[in-house]
Amino acid sequence: MMDRNADAPWSQFDPEVYVDLNYRTPLEVDLLIVRLMRDYFSRCYAQGAPASVRGVDVGAGANLYPALSMLPWCEKILLLEYATPNVEYLERQASGGGYDTAWDAFWNELREAPAYRDVEPRSRFGEIVRVERANLLDLDGQRRWDIGTMFFVADSMSECADEFQRGVECFMDALTGGAPFAAAFMKESLGYQVGAHKYPAYRVNADRVRESLQPFTAELEIHDMDHMVRPGHEGMILALGRRNQAIATP
Template identity: 75%
Template sequence: MERGRVTMDRNADAPWSKFDPEVYVDNNYRTPLEVDLLIVRLMRDYFTRCFEGSPARSARGIDVGAGANLYPALSMLPWCEKLLLLEYARPNVEYLEKQVAPAGYDIAWDPFWDVLREAPAYAAVEPRPLVADIVRVERGNLFDLEGGDRRWSLGTMFFVADSMSEAPEEFHRGVRCFMNALGEGAPFAAAFMKESVGYRVGAHDYPAYRVNEETVGQSLEPFTQELEIHDLHHSVRPGHEGMLLALGRRNSAIAAP
């Protein structure tokens, strides 16, 4: 530990209003990485299994901390009648609003859709008009989901609970808020950077809490009736050790604070 350093970067301290979505997309998604395409494939197949035999487009979906990433939303698209992108940083909210406008989302997301549409349920939908029709963007704080009575029947949270604060209790609170926003039986996908020490977007540094498969499992288990954690050993940049993808369904427990 740094001598004399007594504080940790908490969620409220990070420069979210300076978050640059275009730089973030350039850094992470403009050239699709194998690991993201693998995640998309795993999510596609998991959701397909979960919704087998369900009425078409019946779920209400949410992507929490959507930021400048459209692939979690695209992965939920064929199953949803409505889909909410909840995001705190204003520049990311503006980015997302452009993606859901009638003009259609950026071509940067096409390689992800190409993987999704290998499965019949995805091939059956026209993604751009459907995104413009059913996806809504809301500026909000993940922590405010706690105690609310809004519930979703399908959810994703990608690189958020672990990538918003250095404080362990904020990581656990982030996971709890996400899981408590899901109704009983709701399928979910959540992704985490493994052992991340923080990340830089343009000229600004953002905090992270170091997690591994055990930490993620412990935080999710009280809320799940079915859980698989995929440890994907691809390092995207120095400062972390790969990615973890958790797939599961929400159980019926009232989760304790």
């Protein structure tokens, strides 16, 4: 039997263990992704961002760098996450005390670009970021954002092809026409362990990622990166693009 999204132990997800495993010591591949995303968003907003841009990071989990990469462009950023321990982690990061120093290494890459240089990230993050518990698979196109990120979610929440495709579609349907987006996927992942718990994955390669996104975007860059973080996958895939202008009404 294939593990579906609802079968995995999301309520047991341990964000501190997850940060220790993935982000506490920044990996070169994540820093590369941050630079690519920073430069892509900077190109998208080369003429300046419109007023009142609203951003979303879907399945934010215990990773702040997608939201940090949207910081200069947004009036508000919403972090959507399903697992309660991750929601609580994100709420702590966005609270008055400021986010953990673990995230400074990622900001150091971002602030190399002009648009980021004058932003004071900790206070701005606290001011504009809000957290909401939500299921990606329930997003039905009723709410849309002007810029969005989804990192290691559609491929890392289920073993089933239909839920992967639906995850991508729900993310795309959460974006307004023309919205820049960044989405990342583990390549050929067999699943992942966080502490005592095992979480499912759907195996994708760059072609599968391209095929899933292509109907929604006329502008798409796929970065196929053969960096392995741990046994059980073959690298990471970063997709950068803009949502099509024409959007079917839900």
